Amino acid sequence: MEFEKLIAERRSIRKYAEGVSIDKNDIEKIIASAQMAPSWKNSQTGRYYVALSPEKIKEVRAALPEFNQNNSLNAAALIVTAFEKGTAGFMPDGTQVNELGDMWGAYDLGLQNAYFVLKTRELGYDTLIMGIRDEKALKAAFDIKDSEQIAAVLALGKRAAEPNAPARKEISDIAVFK
Numbered sequence: 001m002e003f004e005k006l007i008a009e010r011r012s013i014r015k016y017a018e019g020v021s022i023d024k025n026d027i028e029k030i031i032a033s034a035q036m037a038p039s040w041k042n043s044q045t046g047r048y049y050v051a052l053s054p055e056k057i058k059e060v061r062a063a064l065p066e067f068n069q070n071n072s073l074n075a076a077a078l079i080v081t082a083f084e085k086g087t088a089g090f091m092p093d094g095t096q097v098n099e100l101g102d103m104w105g106a107y108d109l110g111l112q113n114a115y116f117v118l119k120t121r122e123l124g125y126d127t128l129i130m131g132i133r134d135e136k137a138l139k140a141a142f143d144i145k146d147s148e149q150i151a152a153v154l155a156l157g158k159r160a161a162e163p164n165a166p167a168r169k170e171i172s173d174i175a176v177f178k
């Protein structure tokens, strides 16, 4: 798919069609694309915990506030994204390279997640990135180690209706040229 079209079509979807499923193979393809994103010293610290079975999806949904439970109803998969702490932004001896520290891990995961949502759209599916979630419950659902920082939960399914496209700021509001 042409890149500009892909970007335009990708939207945050908060209403998913019933009865949609996705193969593990397709999710592996999406994660492989996400991993092609640049990362700090190619450290690739992003991690993906994929709820595909109805039982696991139910457990992960329970870790979301009610509005995000509603937003992700009928999702074919829920993916908990995380990153290994203490690597991106750190020297091999563990010292921080600069003031951002583990924020570089979050930066790298965000880049990966951007690739993730675009690749998902290319395969004909939709996503919602959900940053409002219960970290403890998600850690327990997948037995995630304390050495990892959980970030967003990604809902993946197929849109039940065409969404609105929220407006973007003007370039002059966000960029400085000298």
Ligand SMILES: Cc1cc2nc3c(=O)[nH]c(=O)nc-3n(C[C@H](O)[C@H](O)[C@H](O)COP(=O)(O)O)c2cc1C
Binding pocket: 010, 011, 012, 013, 014, 068, 071, 128, 129, 130, 131, 132, 152, 165, 166
């Ligand atoms: C880090 C992050 C966290 C978000 N958390 C939520 C969320 O918890 N619930 C939700 O409905 N949308 C969430 N969103 C979706 C944004 O509201 C959405 O991307 C934004 O309104 C722009 O709409 P668009 O994605 O359709 O372009 C999140 C997006 C990002 C990038």
